[in-house]
Amino acid sequence: MPNVLDIRRRIRSVRNTQQITKAMKMVSAAKLRRAQEAILRARPYAGRILDVVRSLMARSEIRRHPLLEEREEKSIQLVVVTADKGLCGAFNANIVKAAEGFIREKGDQSLDLFCVGRKGLDYFGKRSTPIRHEQVNLFQRIGYGHAREITGKLVSQFLSGERDAVYLLYNEFKSVIQQRIVVERLLPIPAIALAPDQSPVDYIYEQPAAEILNTLMPRHVEVQVFRALLESSAAEHGARMTAMDAATNNAVEMIESLTLTMNRARQAGITKEIIEVVSGAAALT
Amino acid sequence: MADSTFKLTVVSPERLVVSAEVEEAQVPGKNGYLGILPGHAPMMTELDIGELSYRQGDRTGYLAVTWGYCEVLSDQVIVLAERAERAEEVDRERAQAAMERARKRLSNLQDPEIDFLRARISLQRALIRVQVSQRPGGSG
Numbered sequence: 001m002p003n004v005l006d007i008r009r010r011i012r013s014v015r016n017t018q019q020i021t022k023a024m025k026m027v028s029a030a031k032l033r034r035a036q037e038a039i040l041r042a043r044p045y046a047g048r049i050l051d052v053v054r055s056l057m058a059r060s061e062i063r064r065h066p067l068l069e070e071r072e073e074k075s076i077q078l079v080v081v082t083a084d085k086g087l088c089g090a091f092n093a094n095i096v097k098a099a100e101g102f103i104r105e106k107g108d109q110s111l112d113l114f115c116v117g118r119k120g121l122d123y124f125g126k127r128s129t130p131i132r133h134e135q136v137n138l139f140q141r142i143g144y145g146h147a148r149e150i151t152g153k154l155v156s157q158f159l160s161g162e163r164d165a166v167y168l169l170y171n172e173f174k175s176v177i178q179q180r181i182v183v184e185r186l187l188p189i190p191a192i193a194l195a196p197d198q199s200p201v202d203y204i205y206e207q208p209a210a211e212i213l214n215t216l217m218p219r220h221v222e223v224q225v226f227r228a229l230l231e232s233s234a235a236e237h238g239a240r241m242t243a244m245d246a247a248t249n250n251a252v253e254m255i256e257s258l259t260l261t262m263n264r265a266r267q268a269g270i271t272k273e274i275i276e277v278v279s280g281a282a283a284l285t
Numbered sequence: 286m287a288d289s290t291f292k293l294t295v296v297s298p299e300r301l302v303v304s305a306e307v308e309e310a311q312v313p314g315k316n317g318y319l320g321i322l323p324g325h326a327p328m329m330t331e332l333d334i335g336e337l338s339y340r341q342g343d344r345t346g347y348l349a350v351t352w353g354y355c356e357v358l359s360d361q362v363i364v365l366a367e368r369a370e371r372a373e374e375v376d377r378e379r380a381q382a383a384m385e386r387a388r389k390r391l392s393n394l395q396d397p398e399i400d401f402l403r404a405r406i407s408l409q410r411a412l413i414r415v416q417v418s419q420r421p422g423g424s425g
Contacts, residue, residue, distance in 0.1 A: 041300040048296060048365050052329070052356060144298040144367070203356075206316055206330035215331065216354070219367075226298055 004269065007262040011255055018251035024087070025244035028237045032176065035234035038142070039173070042230055046223045050192070053220050055203075056213050057192055067155070067189050067217045071164040075110040077132065077157065078102060079150070079186070081170035081228055082120035083236040084139045089243035091171060091179065091236055092119040098181045099169055103129055116150065116229070139233050147226035154225075155218050158187045168225070173234035177242050184228075186221060291323045292361040293339050295348060295369050302348065302369045303339070310339040310362055312355045319355075321362055328357040332366065334409045336417055347372040349417040351410055375418040384411035 080099045082092045099120070103111060112132040115121040121134050133153055138146045157163045166187040171179040205212065293310050295303040310321045313335025332355055337348040353366035387408035391401070 038299070042298055044294070044301050045296040045298045045365060048356070048363055052354060052365070147298070203327045203329040206314055206319075206328065209329075212329065212331055212354070223298065 002261065002265055004262055004265050007258055007265060011258045011262065014251050014254050014258065018248055018255070021244045021247040021251065025241055025248060028241040028244060032234060032237035032241055035230065035237055036173075039227075039230045039234055042223075042226060046227055049216070049220055049223050053213075053216055054192055056209055056216065065189075065213060065217055066159055067187060067221070068191070070188050071161075073106075073109055073165045075112075075163050076106055077112055077114055077154065077163045077166045079114040079116060079154070079166065079168045079170075079225075080120045080124070081168070081232045082115070082117035082123075083232070084118040084137055086119060087243065088236055088240035089246075091239040092117075092123075094179070094181060095169065095171055096120060096123050098183070099124075102167070102169065102183060114150070114154070117232075138229070139236065142226075142229050142233055144222070144226055147222050147229060151218060151222040151225050154187060155221060163187075168228055170228045170232045171235040171239075172231045173238060176238040179235040179239055182228075184224070186224060189217065189221065288323050288360070291321075291325075293364070294361065295337070295350075295364040295366060297366050297369045302366070302371065303346070305339070305341060305346075307339040307341050310337070312337050312362075312364060313350065314355065321357060324359075325357050325362075327359065328355075330355050332364070334406070334413055336413055337364065337366075337369075345421075347417050347420040349375060349410075349414045370414070370417070372417050372420045375414050377415060377418040380411050380414035380418060383407060384415060387411055 078099065080095065082095050086092065096119075099113075112130040113120075113124055114133045114135075115124060115131055116135045117139065118136040121131065121136055124131055133150075135146065135150060154163075154166050158166060165185060168182075168184045168186045170182055172182045174180050290306045290308050293303060293305055293307045294301070308323070312319050312321065312330075313333050315331040315333045318335070319330065332350060332353045334351050335349075337350050339346050348366075349368075349370045349372075350364070350366040351368040353364060353369075356363045356365070387404050390404040391408060
Protein backbone atom coordinates (compact mmCIF):
# COMPACT_ATOMS: atom_id res chain seq x y z
CA MET A 1 0.00 0.00 0.00
CA PRO A 2 1.46 3.42 -0.92
CA ASN A 3 2.26 5.75 1.88
CA VAL A 4 -0.35 8.47 2.52
CA LEU A 5 2.33 11.06 3.15
CA ASP A 6 4.06 10.30 -0.15
CA ILE A 7 0.84 10.64 -2.09
CA ARG A 8 0.05 13.91 -0.39
CA ARG A 9 3.46 15.24 -1.36
CA ARG A 10 2.90 14.09 -4.91
CA ILE A 11 -0.45 15.89 -5.09
CA ARG A 12 1.15 19.07 -3.91
CA SER A 13 3.82 18.82 -6.59
CA VAL A 14 1.25 18.21 -9.33
CA ARG A 15 -0.77 21.15 -8.08
CA ASN A 16 2.30 23.39 -8.32
CA THR A 17 2.90 22.26 -11.87
CA GLN A 18 -0.73 22.88 -12.65
CA GLN A 19 -0.42 26.44 -11.42
CA ILE A 20 2.57 27.02 -13.65
CA THR A 21 0.91 25.58 -16.73
CA LYS A 22 -2.21 27.60 -16.05
CA ALA A 23 -0.21 30.80 -15.77
CA MET A 24 1.68 29.96 -18.95
CA LYS A 25 -1.58 29.42 -20.73
CA MET A 26 -2.83 32.86 -19.69
CA VAL A 27 0.43 34.50 -20.71
CA SER A 28 0.29 32.77 -24.08
CA ALA A 29 -3.29 33.87 -24.58
CA ALA A 30 -2.29 37.49 -24.03
CA LYS A 31 0.76 37.16 -26.27
CA LEU A 32 -1.31 35.45 -28.93
CA ARG A 33 -3.69 38.36 -29.00
CA ARG A 34 -0.83 40.77 -29.43
CA ALA A 35 0.71 38.63 -32.17
CA GLN A 36 -2.58 38.53 -34.03
CA GLU A 37 -2.88 42.28 -33.79
CA ALA A 38 0.62 42.61 -35.20
CA ILE A 39 -0.39 40.47 -38.18
CA LEU A 40 -3.39 42.69 -38.79
CA ARG A 41 -1.30 45.83 -38.50
CA ALA A 42 1.23 44.54 -40.99
CA ARG A 43 -1.42 43.67 -43.53
CA PRO A 44 -2.07 47.12 -45.10
CA TYR A 45 1.62 47.64 -45.88
CA ALA A 46 2.05 44.18 -47.34
CA GLY A 47 -1.08 44.57 -49.41
CA ARG A 48 -0.05 47.94 -50.82
CA ILE A 49 3.47 46.79 -51.66
CA LEU A 50 2.01 43.89 -53.58
CA ASP A 51 -0.36 46.20 -55.44
CA VAL A 52 2.45 48.49 -56.44
CA VAL A 53 4.66 45.60 -57.53
CA ARG A 54 1.80 44.22 -59.57
CA SER A 55 1.05 47.43 -61.34
CA LEU A 56 4.72 47.98 -62.08
CA MET A 57 5.13 44.44 -63.37
CA ALA A 58 2.15 44.89 -65.65
CA ARG A 59 4.20 47.33 -67.65
CA SER A 60 5.83 45.08 -70.18
CA GLU A 61 9.16 46.85 -70.46
CA ILE A 62 10.24 46.00 -66.92
CA ARG A 63 9.40 42.36 -66.61
CA ARG A 64 12.99 41.42 -66.12
CA HIS A 65 14.61 41.80 -62.76
CA PRO A 66 17.55 39.96 -61.23
CA LEU A 67 15.42 38.77 -58.34
CA LEU A 68 12.98 37.14 -60.75
CA GLU A 69 15.60 35.24 -62.68
CA GLU A 70 14.99 31.50 -62.71
CA ARG A 71 18.11 29.40 -62.63
CA GLU A 72 18.70 25.70 -62.40
CA GLU A 73 18.50 24.93 -58.68
CA LYS A 74 21.95 23.65 -57.93
CA SER A 75 22.36 25.16 -54.54
CA ILE A 76 19.54 25.98 -52.23
CA GLN A 77 19.13 27.76 -48.97
CA LEU A 78 16.32 26.77 -46.68
CA VAL A 79 15.12 29.22 -44.07
CA VAL A 80 13.64 27.30 -41.15
CA VAL A 81 11.52 29.33 -38.78
CA THR A 82 11.11 27.68 -35.39
CA ALA A 83 10.37 29.06 -31.95
CA ASP A 84 12.97 30.22 -29.47
CA LYS A 85 11.36 28.29 -26.65
CA GLY A 86 9.88 24.88 -26.17
CA LEU A 87 6.80 23.80 -24.21
CA CYS A 88 4.52 24.39 -27.14
CA GLY A 89 3.45 20.88 -28.09
CA ALA A 90 4.58 19.53 -31.42
CA PHE A 91 5.19 23.01 -32.87
CA ASN A 92 8.96 22.75 -33.21
CA ALA A 93 9.00 19.00 -33.85
CA ASN A 94 6.65 19.42 -36.79
CA ILE A 95 8.69 22.09 -38.45
CA VAL A 96 11.93 20.20 -37.93
CA LYS A 97 10.36 17.07 -39.39
CA ALA A 98 9.17 19.03 -42.41
CA ALA A 99 12.66 20.48 -42.84
CA GLU A 100 14.18 16.99 -42.72
CA GLY A 101 11.71 15.90 -45.37
CA PHE A 102 12.61 18.86 -47.56
CA ILE A 103 16.33 18.18 -47.19
CA ARG A 104 15.83 14.52 -48.17
CA GLU A 105 13.74 15.51 -51.16
CA LYS A 106 16.40 17.90 -52.43
CA GLY A 107 19.14 15.46 -51.47
CA ASP A 108 21.15 15.75 -54.65
CA GLN A 109 21.51 19.52 -54.56
CA SER A 110 23.80 21.38 -52.28
CA LEU A 111 21.75 22.81 -49.49
CA ASP A 112 22.37 24.78 -46.36
CA LEU A 113 20.20 26.23 -43.67
CA PHE A 114 19.29 29.56 -42.23
CA CYS A 115 17.92 28.86 -38.77
CA VAL A 116 15.56 31.42 -37.36
CA GLY A 117 14.70 30.59 -33.78
CA ARG A 118 16.75 28.79 -31.17
CA LYS A 119 15.00 25.44 -31.34
CA GLY A 120 15.83 24.82 -34.96
CA LEU A 121 19.44 25.77 -34.33
CA ASP A 122 19.62 23.38 -31.37
CA TYR A 123 18.36 20.53 -33.50
CA PHE A 124 20.29 21.12 -36.70
CA GLY A 125 23.44 22.13 -34.86
CA LYS A 126 23.91 18.43 -34.06
CA ARG A 127 23.11 17.24 -37.57
CA SER A 128 25.09 17.07 -40.77
CA THR A 129 23.29 19.75 -42.80
CA PRO A 130 25.45 22.87 -42.71
CA ILE A 131 24.02 25.96 -41.07
CA ARG A 132 24.97 29.06 -42.94
CA HIS A 133 23.25 31.69 -40.86
CA GLU A 134 21.31 31.84 -37.66
CA GLN A 135 19.09 34.35 -35.98
CA VAL A 136 17.95 33.56 -32.47
CA ASN A 137 16.14 35.26 -29.62
CA LEU A 138 14.07 37.47 -31.85
CA PHE A 139 10.59 36.30 -30.98
CA GLN A 140 10.49 38.23 -27.74
CA ARG A 141 10.02 41.29 -29.79
CA ILE A 142 9.82 40.95 -33.54
CA GLY A 143 10.56 44.07 -35.49
CA TYR A 144 10.70 44.81 -39.16
CA GLY A 145 14.44 45.22 -38.67
CA HIS A 146 14.78 41.46 -38.17
CA ALA A 147 13.07 40.81 -41.47
CA ARG A 148 15.33 43.34 -43.16
CA GLU A 149 18.46 41.77 -41.73
CA ILE A 150 17.47 38.25 -42.75
CA THR A 151 16.37 39.33 -46.22
CA GLY A 152 19.56 41.30 -46.78
CA LYS A 153 21.63 38.14 -46.36
CA LEU A 154 19.33 36.07 -48.54
CA VAL A 155 19.16 38.59 -51.35
CA SER A 156 22.88 39.22 -51.55
CA GLN A 157 23.60 35.48 -51.75
CA PHE A 158 21.03 35.08 -54.45
CA LEU A 159 22.28 37.99 -56.49
CA SER A 160 25.91 36.88 -56.28
CA GLY A 161 24.85 33.57 -57.77
CA GLU A 162 25.97 31.65 -54.71
CA ARG A 163 22.43 30.35 -54.19
CA ASP A 164 20.01 29.55 -56.97
CA ALA A 165 16.90 29.45 -54.84
CA VAL A 166 15.76 30.29 -51.36
CA TYR A 167 12.90 28.51 -49.66
CA LEU A 168 11.10 29.53 -46.53
CA LEU A 169 9.61 27.01 -44.12
CA TYR A 170 7.38 28.17 -41.31
CA ASN A 171 4.24 27.52 -39.31
CA GLU A 172 1.26 29.46 -40.48
CA PHE A 173 -1.32 30.52 -37.95
CA LYS A 174 -4.63 28.98 -38.99
CA SER A 175 -6.48 29.04 -35.72
CA VAL A 176 -5.59 28.85 -32.06
CA ILE A 177 -5.52 25.08 -32.15
CA GLN A 178 -4.28 24.65 -35.68
CA GLN A 179 -1.01 25.42 -37.37
CA ARG A 180 -0.16 24.70 -40.94
CA ILE A 181 3.34 24.11 -42.18
CA VAL A 182 4.10 26.15 -45.26
CA VAL A 183 6.99 25.89 -47.70
CA GLU A 184 7.33 28.92 -49.91
CA ARG A 185 9.83 29.79 -52.55
CA LEU A 186 11.13 33.18 -51.63
CA LEU A 187 13.70 33.65 -54.36
CA PRO A 188 13.52 33.86 -57.29
CA ILE A 189 10.31 35.71 -56.71
CA PRO A 190 7.46 33.71 -58.21
CA ALA A 191 5.77 35.51 -61.09
CA ILE A 192 3.30 38.06 -59.85
CA ALA A 193 0.31 38.56 -62.09
CA LEU A 194 -2.11 41.40 -62.01
CA ALA A 195 -5.21 40.63 -59.99
CA PRO A 196 -8.11 40.03 -62.39
CA ASP A 197 -10.13 42.95 -61.12
CA GLN A 198 -7.21 45.33 -61.13
CA SER A 199 -6.28 47.55 -64.01
CA PRO A 200 -2.85 49.13 -64.10
CA VAL A 201 -2.87 52.78 -63.19
CA ASP A 202 -0.94 55.02 -65.52
CA TYR A 203 1.25 56.83 -63.06
CA ILE A 204 3.60 59.67 -63.54
CA TYR A 205 6.86 58.23 -62.31
CA GLU A 206 9.14 60.64 -60.59
CA GLN A 207 11.94 58.15 -60.98
CA PRO A 208 12.14 55.66 -63.84
CA ALA A 209 9.82 52.76 -63.14
CA ALA A 210 12.68 50.29 -63.40
CA GLU A 211 14.56 52.14 -60.69
CA ILE A 212 11.56 52.08 -58.40
CA LEU A 213 11.15 48.39 -59.04
CA ASN A 214 14.78 47.82 -58.14
CA THR A 215 14.31 49.07 -54.63
CA LEU A 216 10.80 47.75 -54.34
CA MET A 217 11.60 44.12 -55.08
CA PRO A 218 13.85 43.51 -52.07
CA ARG A 219 11.20 45.18 -49.94
CA HIS A 220 8.60 42.85 -51.30
CA VAL A 221 10.77 39.94 -50.12
CA GLU A 222 11.24 41.61 -46.75
CA VAL A 223 7.51 41.84 -46.32
CA GLN A 224 7.16 38.13 -47.05
CA VAL A 225 9.78 37.31 -44.45
CA PHE A 226 8.23 39.67 -41.94
CA ARG A 227 4.83 38.09 -42.44
CA ALA A 228 6.31 34.61 -41.97
CA LEU A 229 7.90 35.72 -38.69
CA LEU A 230 4.65 37.18 -37.43
CA GLU A 231 2.66 34.14 -38.50
CA SER A 232 5.12 31.82 -36.85
CA SER A 233 5.03 33.81 -33.65
CA ALA A 234 1.23 33.76 -33.52
CA ALA A 235 1.21 30.05 -34.30
CA GLU A 236 3.74 29.44 -31.54
CA HIS A 237 1.65 31.18 -28.94
CA GLY A 238 -1.45 29.37 -30.15
CA ALA A 239 0.34 26.03 -29.92
CA ARG A 240 1.66 26.83 -26.48
CA MET A 241 -1.73 27.88 -25.27
CA THR A 242 -3.29 24.61 -26.43
CA ALA A 243 -0.44 22.56 -24.99
CA MET A 244 -0.64 24.31 -21.63
CA ASP A 245 -4.41 23.97 -21.54
CA ALA A 246 -4.07 20.23 -22.10
CA ALA A 247 -1.38 20.05 -19.43
CA THR A 248 -3.59 21.87 -16.94
CA ASN A 249 -6.46 19.48 -17.64
CA ASN A 250 -4.19 16.49 -17.25
CA ALA A 251 -3.00 17.84 -13.93
CA VAL A 252 -6.62 18.13 -12.74
CA GLU A 253 -7.23 14.51 -13.69
CA MET A 254 -4.04 13.40 -12.03
CA ILE A 255 -4.91 15.21 -8.82
CA GLU A 256 -8.31 13.53 -8.81
CA SER A 257 -6.93 10.05 -9.22
CA LEU A 258 -4.18 10.68 -6.69
CA THR A 259 -6.71 11.97 -4.16
CA LEU A 260 -8.74 8.81 -4.65
CA THR A 261 -5.69 6.61 -4.10
CA MET A 262 -4.75 8.63 -1.06
CA ASN A 263 -8.18 8.29 0.51
CA ARG A 264 -8.13 4.56 -0.14
CA ALA A 265 -4.74 4.27 1.48
CA ARG A 266 -5.88 6.29 4.48
CA GLN A 267 -9.01 4.16 4.80
CA ALA A 268 -6.95 0.98 4.56
CA GLY A 269 -4.64 2.29 7.27
CA ILE A 270 -7.53 3.02 9.62
CA THR A 271 -9.11 -0.38 8.99
CA LYS A 272 -5.82 -2.05 9.68
CA GLU A 273 -5.42 -0.19 12.97
CA ILE A 274 -8.94 -1.10 14.11
CA ILE A 275 -8.28 -4.75 13.30
CA GLU A 276 -5.09 -4.58 15.31
CA VAL A 277 -6.84 -3.03 18.31
CA VAL A 278 -9.71 -5.48 18.11
CA SER A 279 -7.49 -8.51 17.78
CA GLY A 280 -5.24 -7.23 20.54
CA ALA A 281 -8.23 -6.91 22.85
CA ALA A 282 -9.46 -10.36 21.81
CA ALA A 283 -6.09 -11.87 22.67
CA LEU A 284 -6.26 -10.41 26.19
CA THR A 285 -9.59 -11.96 27.05
CA MET B 286 -12.45 66.88 -58.59
CA ALA B 287 -14.57 69.28 -56.69
CA ASP B 288 -13.60 67.63 -53.45
CA SER B 289 -11.52 69.80 -51.22
CA THR B 290 -9.99 66.88 -49.36
CA PHE B 291 -8.35 63.58 -50.13
CA LYS B 292 -7.58 60.56 -48.06
CA LEU B 293 -4.06 60.24 -46.74
CA THR B 294 -2.88 56.84 -45.56
CA VAL B 295 0.54 56.34 -44.08
CA VAL B 296 1.51 52.75 -43.38
CA SER B 297 4.71 51.31 -42.03
CA PRO B 298 5.42 47.58 -41.98
CA GLU B 299 4.47 47.43 -38.34
CA ARG B 300 1.29 49.45 -38.29
CA LEU B 301 -1.06 51.93 -39.84
CA VAL B 302 0.27 55.33 -38.82
CA VAL B 303 -2.16 57.85 -40.27
CA SER B 304 -5.48 57.49 -41.99
CA ALA B 305 -7.24 60.81 -42.38
CA GLU B 306 -9.06 63.16 -44.73
CA VAL B 307 -6.66 65.99 -45.40
CA GLU B 308 -6.63 69.12 -47.50
CA GLU B 309 -2.98 69.23 -48.32
CA ALA B 310 0.08 67.11 -47.83
CA GLN B 311 3.80 67.57 -48.25
CA VAL B 312 5.96 64.55 -48.75
CA PRO B 313 9.75 64.23 -48.86
CA GLY B 314 10.24 62.89 -52.38
CA LYS B 315 13.60 61.60 -53.46
CA ASN B 316 13.96 64.53 -55.85
CA GLY B 317 12.74 67.09 -53.36
CA TYR B 318 9.66 67.90 -51.33
CA LEU B 319 6.33 67.58 -53.09
CA GLY B 320 3.13 69.38 -52.24
CA ILE B 321 0.00 67.44 -52.99
CA LEU B 322 -3.42 69.01 -53.29
CA PRO B 323 -6.71 67.30 -54.07
CA GLY B 324 -7.03 66.31 -57.71
CA HIS B 325 -3.36 65.57 -58.24
CA ALA B 326 -2.53 63.37 -61.22
CA PRO B 327 -1.70 59.73 -60.40
CA MET B 328 1.91 59.60 -59.44
CA MET B 329 4.48 57.32 -57.96
CA THR B 330 7.64 58.38 -56.26
CA GLU B 331 10.29 57.14 -53.92
CA LEU B 332 10.66 58.95 -50.63
CA ASP B 333 13.78 60.13 -48.92
CA ILE B 334 14.41 60.62 -45.23
CA GLY B 335 12.39 63.64 -44.29
CA GLU B 336 9.42 65.30 -42.75
CA LEU B 337 5.94 64.61 -43.99
CA SER B 338 3.27 67.14 -43.11
CA TYR B 339 -0.43 67.27 -43.76
CA ARG B 340 -3.10 69.87 -43.11
CA GLN B 341 -6.61 69.29 -41.84
CA GLY B 342 -8.36 72.65 -41.51
CA ASP B 343 -6.08 74.73 -39.33
CA ARG B 344 -4.39 71.72 -37.79
CA THR B 345 -1.16 70.47 -39.23
CA GLY B 346 0.32 67.07 -38.45
CA TYR B 347 3.97 66.15 -38.80
CA LEU B 348 5.66 62.82 -39.29
CA ALA B 349 9.26 61.75 -39.52
CA VAL B 350 9.55 59.21 -42.31
CA THR B 351 12.46 57.11 -43.46
CA TRP B 352 12.40 55.91 -47.06
CA GLY B 353 9.47 54.43 -48.78
CA TYR B 354 7.08 55.15 -51.56
CA CYS B 355 4.32 57.56 -52.15
CA GLU B 356 1.50 56.64 -54.44
CA VAL B 357 -0.89 59.37 -55.50
CA LEU B 358 -4.25 58.24 -56.85
CA SER B 359 -7.17 60.35 -57.93
CA ASP B 360 -8.83 60.47 -54.51
CA GLN B 361 -6.20 59.22 -52.14
CA VAL B 362 -2.54 59.28 -51.28
CA ILE B 363 -0.83 56.23 -49.92
CA VAL B 364 2.55 56.47 -48.27
CA LEU B 365 4.45 53.26 -47.65
CA ALA B 366 7.19 54.25 -45.29
CA GLU B 367 9.82 51.96 -43.97
CA ARG B 368 9.60 53.88 -40.73
CA ALA B 369 7.15 56.58 -39.75
CA GLU B 370 6.74 58.35 -36.44
CA ARG B 371 4.28 61.00 -35.44
CA ALA B 372 5.67 64.16 -33.86
CA GLU B 373 4.35 63.21 -30.43
CA GLU B 374 5.94 59.77 -30.63
CA VAL B 375 9.47 60.88 -31.32
CA ASP B 376 11.73 60.44 -28.35
CA ARG B 377 13.61 63.69 -28.57
CA GLU B 378 16.37 62.79 -26.18
CA ARG B 379 17.16 59.62 -28.04
CA ALA B 380 17.07 61.42 -31.35
CA GLN B 381 19.43 64.03 -30.02
CA ALA B 382 21.78 61.42 -28.63
CA ALA B 383 21.77 59.69 -32.00
CA MET B 384 22.55 62.99 -33.66
CA GLU B 385 25.56 63.57 -31.41
CA ARG B 386 26.80 60.07 -32.05
CA ALA B 387 26.51 60.43 -35.80
CA ARG B 388 28.24 63.84 -35.72
CA LYS B 389 31.10 62.45 -33.73
CA ARG B 390 31.48 59.57 -36.15
CA LEU B 391 31.48 61.88 -39.13
CA SER B 392 34.17 64.11 -37.63
CA ASN B 393 36.36 61.05 -37.31
CA LEU B 394 36.69 60.32 -40.98
CA GLN B 395 40.22 59.02 -41.03
CA ASP B 396 39.12 56.02 -39.02
CA PRO B 397 38.58 53.31 -41.66
CA GLU B 398 36.24 51.42 -39.35
CA ILE B 399 33.57 54.03 -39.84
CA ASP B 400 31.09 53.58 -42.59
CA PHE B 401 30.69 57.07 -43.90
CA LEU B 402 27.44 56.48 -45.71
CA ARG B 403 25.76 54.85 -42.75
CA ALA B 404 26.87 57.59 -40.40
CA ARG B 405 25.54 60.22 -42.76
CA ILE B 406 22.21 58.49 -43.04
CA SER B 407 21.84 58.15 -39.31
CA LEU B 408 22.71 61.82 -38.89
CA GLN B 409 20.09 62.78 -41.43
CA ARG B 410 17.51 60.61 -39.74
CA ALA B 411 18.30 62.00 -36.32
CA LEU B 412 18.10 65.58 -37.60
CA ILE B 413 14.67 65.00 -39.05
CA ARG B 414 13.46 63.32 -35.89
CA VAL B 415 14.65 66.21 -33.76
CA GLN B 416 13.05 68.68 -36.15
CA VAL B 417 9.74 66.85 -36.10
CA SER B 418 9.74 66.57 -32.34
CA GLN B 419 9.99 70.36 -32.11
CA ARG B 420 6.81 70.82 -34.10
CA PRO B 421 3.60 71.66 -32.23
CA GLY B 422 2.30 68.51 -30.64
CA GLY B 423 5.79 67.06 -30.38
CA SER B 424 7.64 66.24 -27.20
CA GLY B 425 10.08 69.12 -27.57
